[in-house]
């Protein structure tokens with residue numbers, strides 16, 4: 001099988017590429033390296049087992065000719081190229097909206113043209129500022145005003161979901177939409193704000209861990225390998241098409257407790273520095289206070305069950321980051 005991964009040089013994309021290469025498939029990657037990096041896929045390109053089965057194109061998904069060619073060649077498409085991370089969105093508001101809306105529209109249009117199976121990675125950001133848990137796929141959505149740019153990401157991803165579902169309804173396109181909750185693992189960078197690689201890096205350097213707000217906001221974390229398994233399972237199951245699925249962990253943890261856990265696991269001498277939101281992001285920033293998924297729907301369809309042992313996942317990240325330092 002020929003698999004196309006947009007954003008394949010990114011954190012999740014590179015793990016997905018690896019899984020399909022291990023399975024014996026051909027993997028085509030398109031990435032503009034805006035947040036992805038060649039380092040993430042170098043070991044795959046150098047691996048003799050994968051020789052002549054990994055093809056990398058450094059290009060933007062808005063390039064029609066490139067996407068026409070690649071989608072024409074491949075059997076199945078994973079669309080992961082998107083503006084990611086709250087910090088990145090706030091720093092690049094225009095580019096983020098364009099990539100997420102126009103980019104996804106282009107992928108949908110071409111997958112529909114060639115009738116190729118498609119997975120579009122969405123985000124738990126789509127739920128907006130709920131405080132209840134767990135969040136289920138049919139929940140209402142609550143956003144802040146358009147003056148608060150954080151919500152532009154959620155709104156753009158929601159529009160992607162609507163467009164995907166419209167293609168399914170109108171054209172019968174086989175498209176599935178997983179909503180990712182916080183995903184962690186080796187190769188994730190803290191450059192765009194992601195909390196776990198930032199805390200691990202700070203702990204390994206002996207610098208204070210920067211907890212934003214009062215640290216009572218909570219998240220659940222999923223290991224990237226579980227996310228990859230879920231993606232592959234969804235694409236192989238026809239029941240996933242035209243549907244949205246939460247993909248995430250179920251163990252809720254406050255960010256302050258996460259900081260303490262990472263200090264304990266690394267044995268670091270670092271302290272914790274509380275930083276007000278307006279200093280960390282921008283004035284009037286609104287965080288999501290809680291973000292816990294119900295994973296019943298995806299569990300029922302494909303038997304998804306995440307490895308909820310956060311300590312083990314953090315230990316793996318620490319080991320990889322230590323090697324890189």
Ligand code: UDP
Nearest residue numbers: 086193194195196198210211212217255287
């Ligand atoms: N966060 C933090 N310190 C950091 C980076 C992030 O306290 O150095 C917080 C952030 O404000 C949020 C949570 O950690 O409440 C998760 O942030 P991340 O950007 O990883 O993902 P989000 O869930 O916001 O998309």
